[in-house]
Amino acid sequence: TTATNSIYMVTMSAPTNIAVIKYWGKADTHYNTPINSSLSVTLDQTELRAITTIAVSKQFTKDRFWLNGVEEDELLHSPRFRACIEGVQKLAQDHYDAQGNLIYSKEDWKHLHLHISSYNTFPTAAGLASSAAGYAALVAALCQLYHAVETFPGEFSTIARQGSGSACRSMYGGIVAWRQGTPKQEWRDSKAEPVLEDWPQLRALLLVVSDSKKDTSSTTGMQTSVQTSMLLQYRAQHIVPARLQAMEQACHARDFGTFAQLTMQDSNQFHATCLDTYPPIFYMNDISRQIVRIVTVYNSWAGELRAAYTFDAGPNAVIYCLEQHQQHLAALLCHYFPIPKGALSGLDTSSMALEE
Ligand code: 2P0
Structure with missing residues (x-):
């Protein structure tokens, strides 16, 4: 296991997406699912991104979160944010170093605190889908940190969806659909699905x-x-x-x-x-x-x-x-x-x- 003073860090970024068939209206507010399917273009060739770094250390005594450099305690403790952390944590795997030594076990993840810092390279909350990029980058970074593995295709997008609906579509590049899904099995089919890898022109x-x-x-x-x-x-x-x-x-x-x-x-x-x-x-x-x-x-x-x-x-x-x-x-x-x-x-x- 790791020395107590070591810090393990990951950084991931996710692009924003702009819907051409819009999502507006929730079918289930708890699971954050929509009343209709939607379709968007992920702006993956641009610099319009959220960049999220997560640090983990045995020295950290509580979770902390900064958005564009400002600490946001309320957001960190919101049900949507917790749903993302806990959703990915359930899919965590043991983490080994290059020599095959166990660094963090699945059990360790439950007790370790996170320091999360996220930046948007574009105006926040101005209708440029900053929450889509933000939650997609958060989930992507958590997946990387926890070495998470999906149990079915699109599962990571179902977790991002619980952060912000439109975020599920930013988990893929190109043209992406968000299928509205059905209430059975906790709406696991309310997920993003790539429709067209890219349209170069x-x-x-x-x-x-x-x-x-x-x-x-x-x-x-x-x-x-x-x-x-x-x-x-x-x-x-x-x-x-x-x-x-x-x-x-x-x-x-x-x-x-x-x-x-x-x-x-x-x-x-x-x-x-x-x-x-x-x-x-x-x-x-x-x-x-x-x-x-x-x-x-x-x-x-x-x-x-x-x-x-x-x-x-x-x-x-x-x-x-x-x-x-x-x-x-x-x-x-x-x-x-x-x-x-x-x-x-x-x-x-x-x-x-x-x-x-
Ligand atoms: C969309 N919008 O499809 C539509 C078009 C805005 C207009 O998704 O409550 O931030 O976090 O699930 O995803 C904006 O809503 O809403 C949005 P929540 P979200 O892109």
Whole structure:
């Protein structure tokens, strides 16, 4: 076994994901399962990530957690956070060093305290799915720490789901579905499933309209929607199943036009259910609506769907397009929303002149 003063550390990161068929509404609040399946694109080629380091030592006397450098005791002791730690701990294995000596046994893990530090490389709680990346990175780091092994495919994603619903989808890259699952066996089939490993030409432009914290948290918002919006119930039962199937087909065929149309319609419908909620929830603002107009005009100018907007629980837009239209679209958007000097990095602005 290890010396008492040794510290064992792991670091893992997870990307954010942006849903094109949205999750909104819980079927079971305890197991954190949804009233409809959803589908998202994991932004795994970007730097939009949560990075989580976990340290373990026999010297630690209690669990501690820092988010972006600030200690967050309440979050650490929340049922969702505990569900992640305990969920992965159940799958822990003994841990040996390179020489085959036992360092930590399964029993040890139950008594050892953790120091967890997590950073987001993007604004927290501004509708850029920070909880998705955050809980996915937490679960990934715990899995690494505990040398956890799944007892069925997708089990790790069921644990991330209990941290935050959308986090289960960030456990895989590419295009990922979250199957709503059934109550039997504690909803073990409410899990993420990779749908398409990647779509190399697909691009996402992120338009940060505001990086301040959102007014209505997703958890509270969707609870009110489930209680008051009949439109949400109708959507979950009668619209999403067929739309999801059409979306999966479009992804497999890499049919961007269909993908774009379904994406925009689903975003619109999600925000319609927010308006149908009582009291109503407004996530999009005037700038968000201007972005919708620009994309609509751009698509009708092109005579085909070349860009697809989508908005989550905040005013920020994500615009999907194909690689060949990325520069043109970025130039158009920069024309209407000039970017402050120095705020752009990694983009070649010299080639961004509008062609028309
Ligand atoms: C989604 N959103 O599918 C939808 C679209 C926001 C709009 O998942 O309560 O943070 O932690 O399970 O996952 C945001 O909700 O909610 C979300 P919890 P979560 O991406």
